[in-house]
Amino acid sequence: MGKRMSANERERKPEEKFGLREKRNLDGSHYNTDVARSIEKWNLDFQEFGERSVAEAGRAAAGVAGDGEEMLEGILAGWRGPTPAMDEEARIYVVDESKCFRIKDRIGELVKKTMPTWRNRGPTSKAIRINPTEPQTLKKPPPKNSNVLKNTLNLIKIHVTSHPRFWLFITFLWVQALIISIARTPPPCFPDRTVPVPVPLSAAVPLRYLPPQDDAVSNATQKSEAATSLRYSEECPSGSVYAYDLPSMFNRDLVLPNCTDLDPWNWECGIVSNHGYGRAATELRRILPADLYKSWYHTNQYNLEVIFHHRILKHKCRTPEPESATAYYIPFYAGLAVGKHLWMNDTSKRDRHCKMMLRWVKNQKHWKKSNGSDHFMTIGRITWDFRRLTDPGRTWGSSFLNMPSMQKVTRFIIEKFPGDEMDVSVPYPTGFHPKTKDNLIDWQNFIRGYNRSGLFTFIAETSNWAENDFRTHLKNYCYSEPSSCRAVDCSVSQCLTNSSVILNALLESELCLQPKGDSYTSRSVFDCMMAGSVPVFFQKTAYEQYEWFLPGEPESYSVFIDQEEVRNGTSIKQVLMRYGKEEIRKKREKVIETIPRIIYAKPNGGVKSFKDAFDIALDGVLERIKEEKEWADFL
Numbered sequence: 001m002g003k004r005m006s007a008n009e010r011e012r013k014p015e016e017k018f019g020l021r022e023k024r025n026l027d028g029s030h031y032n033t034d035v036a037r038s039i040e041k042w043n044l045d046f047q048e049f050g051e052r053s054v055a056e057a058g059r060a061a062a063g064v065a066g067d068g069e070e071m072l073e074g075i076l077a078g079w080r081g082p083t084p085a086m087d088e089e090a091r092i093y094v095v096d097e098s099k100c101f102r103i104k105d106r107i108g109e110l111v112k113k114t115m116p117t118w119r120n121r122g123p124t125s126k127a128i129r130i131n132p133t134e135p136q137t138l139k140k141p142p143p144k145n146s147n148v149l150k151n152t153l154n155l156i157k158i159h160v161t162s163h164p165r166f167w168l169f170i171t172f173l174w175v176q177a178l179i180i181s182i183a184r185t186p187p188p189c190f191p192d193r194t195v196p197v198p199v200p201l202s203a204a205v206p207l208r209y210l211p212p213q214d215d216a217v218s219n220a221t222q223k224s225e226a227a228t229s230l231r232y233s234e235e236c237p238s239g240s241v242y243a244y245d246l247p248s249m250f251n252r253d254l255v256l257p258n259c260t261d262l263d264p265w266n267w268e269c270g271i272v273s274n275h276g277y278g279r280a281a282t283e284l285r286r287i288l289p290a291d292l293y294k295s296w297y298h299t300n301q302y303n304l305e306v307i308f309h310h311r312i313l314k315h316k317c318r319t320p321e322p323e324s325a326t327a328y329y330i331p332f333y334a335g336l337a338v339g340k341h342l343w344m345n346d347t348s349k350r351d352r353h354c355k356m357m358l359r360w361v362k363n364q365k366h367w368k369k370s371n372g373s374d375h376f377m378t379i380g381r382i383t384w385d386f387r388r389l390t391d392p393g394r395t396w397g398s399s400f401l402n403m404p405s406m407q408k409v410t411r412f413i414i415e416k417f418p419g420d421e422m423d424v425s426v427p428y429p430t431g432f433h434p435k436t437k438d439n440l441i442d443w444q445n446f447i448r449g450y451n452r453s454g455l456f457t458f459i460a461e462t463s464n465w466a467e468n469d470f471r472t473h474l475k476n477y478c479y480s481e482p483s484s485c486r487a488v489d490c491s492v493s494q495c496l497t498n499s500s501v502i503l504n505a506l507l508e509s510e511l512c513l514q515p516k517g518d519s520y521t522s523r524s525v526f527d528c529m530m531a532g533s534v535p536v537f538f539q540k541t542a543y544e545q546y547e548w549f550l551p552g553e554p555e556s557y558s559v560f561i562d563q564e565e566v567r568n569g570t571s572i573k574q575v576l577m578r579y580g581k582e583e584i585r586k587k588r589e590k591v592i593e594t595i596p597r598i599i600y601a602k603p604n605g606g607v608k609s610f611k612d613a614f615d616i617a618l619d620g621v622l623e624r625i626k627e628e629k630e631w632a633d634f635l
Helices: 007-011 033-039 054-062 097-107 109-114 144-162 164-183 215-231 282-286 304-313 334-339 347-362 365-370 437-448 470-480 500-507 524-530 540-544 563-567 572-577 581-598 613-634
Strands: 043-045 075-083 086-096 117-119 125-130 241-243 327-330 375-379 410-413 423-425 454-460 485-489 509-514 534-537
Touching (some): 241 304, 282 500, 327 613, 334 375, 347 365, 423 613, 437 581, 454 572, 470 485, 509 524, 524 534, 524 581
Parallel strands (some): 327 375, 454 485, 509 534
Antiparallel strands (some): 075 086
């Protein structure tokens, strides 16, 4: 028991006992500012009290009962006077919510029976309303079962309002579980495609009298199940690929048959020979030791479509059974079909083959199943040659990649549009195509130990640049620094037909300048890296390409100099000379490590011991399509 209270103390007003400062409003009522402001936020729900009067029960709950106890722990404040929600005078006692159950223990069964339900909008407080003038009415207690149910509901209500964030979290988890449960049980309109479709039977036959499957149906089911089981294997963990047999007008007929070597005046030449790899670069025997020259060819930079087509036809994961395939390859030579008409004014010719091919493939059963989302193809030109807009003032290229049917098809392309996830940029074909892993290692060791006498080089593929073109600025700068820079002008030298012109210059230089060309990148980037020279970029857009193939840290294999700084007088030579020999050596080593990922090896040379650019691209698209199909089956 607490300290006994005197008669005077028992007669003191609650607000005086609580030590609250009184103020008087216009109608003479007493109030406390802090309590009144907090009460305005409350919505009080009162119950009728039993056994004792409202006043006596309230006084007992508030700790001001006549037994002289001190105010119970948990009573925060008291106030008497009108409230915003009541006209009559009332006494309000503010109770600490976290200690309300301790108050119940102190005053026993009386407060337990008379405890009101509270709906508190404040953070930690509850309130009890006490009206001493309310007439007393004794009522018979409700049945025990009713009280148990009511008390349980009240307890749940108090718990929910006291811990809203906890219950919000529980509700969120329940909704997620419900969604997953519904998603795992597809409705009849979305049948499971992995289950063989039963043979339709006559509607006149009752379901319970279905005859057993005959041998033909059983064999069909077993064949479908076998195809599904063969889709993924240890040798092809991401599945297999089926290559469409397109009409020859979409691929073979587009290649010039009698132009077998590179021609500076005809970009189509040299594509068909040697399955797209081109004629052997025998002239390199003059600058390369031993048999290293045998891995080099005169490869057209636009023949990616021919190389990929040939490699897929020879690939271990190619399947002749379309039902067992994970992905479907469309061997359409779009770069050749569109490139023939790029410099003509007739835009309809640029789209003609593209539209005909789409009409053909859209009639195929497997395209109809997925609307092309599990199909992919290769394009041997940059993406901007296939994105002609409807603007009459912009007539360059074809509208192939803007056609609705192409929006779900994955495209391997030598330079992608950064905003289109269906474009996957793959390396330009260079002239280096090793037949074995030993050929690859021999080349890596050769360029690692080569004695380089120059600081940097610049390959000028043409001289037809505008005066303010940055490439013109670099060429002029290179000519002004002959002791540090070696310039190669392909408009004078026969770079296409004599591979030694470019390769020898790159082998002699520590670094190579790689400005933005007609697009973000060029084949020169990969020629540079193939020779073990460190690329120097002047715009960061080049780093947005070839994510599947180049290292993720650009500074580990390249140098960046801002183009505008060079225009404003920054010396390229001085910037490059700040890098020490050891730092350049580390960058070169990273370039050499990257070479297997940016080359296209010969498929008949036994190169299974390392993955080249083709393997990385095919594995990547198979894995992407596999994951999409698994997610679709999950849903």
